[in-house]
Amino acid sequence: MTKFSQWSNQYIGGEWRKGQSQSENSNQNPFDHSELVKIQLASVEDIDAAYQSAAKAQKSWQKSSPETRSAILKKAAEVLENRREEIVQILIAETGSSFAKANAEVDFSIADINEFAELPFQMETSVVSSVIPGKENRVYRLPVGVVGVISPFNFPLYLSMRAIAPALAVGNGVVVKPGLQTFISGGLFIAKIFEEAGLPKGVLNAVVASSSEIGDVFIEHPIPKVISFTGSTAVGKRVGEICGKHFKRVALELGGNNVMIVLEDADINQAASAAVFGKFLHQGQICMALNRIIVDRKIYDKFVQVFKEKTQLIKSGNPADPEVFVGPLISKNQLEQVQEWIDESIREGAVCIQRGNVTGTLMEPVILTNVTNDMAIAKNEQFAPVAAILPVDSEAEAIRIANDSEYGLSGSIFTGDLEHGVEVALQIQTGMIHVNDQSVNCESNVPFGGEKSSGVGRYGGHWSLDEFTTTRWVSVQKENRPFPF
Structure with missing residues (x-):
């Protein structure tokens, strides 16, 4: 049994269970290459089960009150702070983070969760004028449904959380696929945080899978309406192409020079x-x-x-x-x-x-x-x-x-x-x-994202609201409208 043996299961439908793939992944310390934990990988069937669970649970999650969603996010921030020492040790062992970097990553994540805890109260309905007599035009802001999140190895906790937290806050279901090298801090630990915070079962799912085995299923699956990807430009281009082919929205934060x-x-x-x-x-x-x-x-x-x-x-x-x-x-x-x-x-x-x-x-x-x-x-x-x-x-x-x-x-x-x-x-x-500052800066209330081959879309503050919601025009004809027939 290893120090991290508790992190050997997938989190699907609110249950911790073994992956159905025939393959295992060994999570290793990048400094001394010691094995931290082995996990049975998720199969294509597991990916489908995760998305189905998220879609089913999302229906009632969307109907929950803004106060309920906000309270669960704030509780998640509290749980993360209480488990700071544990996640810092995981980040050091799993990603090669220094103490300073690991603690900064926890700070960024907590700040983001608390910032996004305000998003449920920003799902406003607006009324705009109409040229038709007696008509009222309403514009509703709604969750997209289910969001797929693919996160990298370098800042796994934060770069997963900055997509997961706002997506949940506005009423979406989420499935996250963290990097294989950092699947604890990038996925499973986050699932545990929200489980302890009282998030209803099935709303958030974490699957650890090898792209060489599941191919493009995580992106192509018909359930997710938005794919959030952070990683290399080469892979991001591929993700963007697939999303375009399937008419999915995409948020890409890619490489930098x-x-x-x-x-x-x-x-x-x-x-x-x-x-x-x-x-x-x-x-x-x-x-x-x-x-x-x-x-x-x-x-x-x-x-x-x-x-x-x-x-x-x-x-x-x-x-x-x-x-x-x-x-x-x-x-x-x-x-x-x-x-x-x-x-x-x-x-x-x-x-x-x-x-x-x-x-x-x-x-x-x-x-x-x-x-x-x-x-x-x-x-x-x-x-x-x-x-x-x-x-x-x-x-x-x-x-x-x-x-x-x-x-x-x-x-x-x-x-x-x-x-x-x-x-x-x-x-x-x-x-x-x-x-008069260096280039590595993160703040929760400003737009984070790139131009050119560094990506499309923006994370942070109300810009995340735009990434993970959709708008719907509903007109109400309050007076009989004359027609020529």
Whole structure:
């Protein structure tokens, strides 16, 4: 029996039960590769059962009062806070999170749940004028029915919760399929939280399945009307194609190649501190992490010096150590890929001024200077602790390079003139950007999402209301209307 043996069942129809697949999945610690737990995977039949349960339970859940739905969400936030220590340990063991990152993820999740607990009271019916005498036009906001949620490995608790919580709040049923590498924190733990909070059975279901076995069934199934997907751009494009074919709505939050632009009047020390945090948090395995740090050549050498000094303060190692900031990458394949990009970029002319040791899946921070935007390390989303610092000769060049990417998720600008920073920020083709801050920011009441290949749709605040509800026009003819027949 392992420490996490309780997490070996699927959650379908309000019951914890074995998956019907003939295959198992071993959940392993990415640092020492010890087995945390094995789970019998969900089959196609299990996926169908989960969706059927959600559809059946949703009918009465939709009819529950706003007060009831809000109270259950607030209770879920309370349960999560009470079980903070447990989920922090799961995030450390399952995802390689540092203590700081794991606790921040719990904080983000609690904040989101509490924010979305207000959504039930925003399901308003509006009345608009009519050109027809005696007619009243009503516009109702309604839940879509059932939402399918597919979440990734890097921020599994938060990135699942930000879709599950608002979808439940507005009266939908939900089926979540978390990443195989993080199925406890990304799915099963969340199901347990809402079960303890008193959510009616069947409204929320969590299935752990291999896409290689179930194919596209999770997306193609006729019951879910909206698919929420967070993950790579390549897979997101596939999800979008399938949803389009089946006339389903889709919310996609995909990859990023985020920039920090450091203008010549920036506070170098502050910019370097922010860049180190925004680059190396969770080993760079964050969609919002800094991928390219673009610095005006007039301050380039000084910035690189300060950035390197601050990077050398980072402790790498076992994330179970509270002092560790950089832990393991999620897989050996990911590490090998980024190593290839580093070597390729060096051959192309990048200068490596720091390249720490690699042990197993643990990669110590790497710093590459004299990087150009066409190098492998700048073109690709790294998801690794590799800082690429690009020199530019002007603000115009910085903006051009920033926009010379298929991605547009997050970013930042550092400058001594805040309003000018805003002017620059508005020229960057991205869904989110921050002046005099780094790129990794989450707040529950603002729109979160990207442009271009970084996705479609927005999470957060009332923007989530738009993603998980539909509107219906109901007209009421209060006076007899004359017809020509």
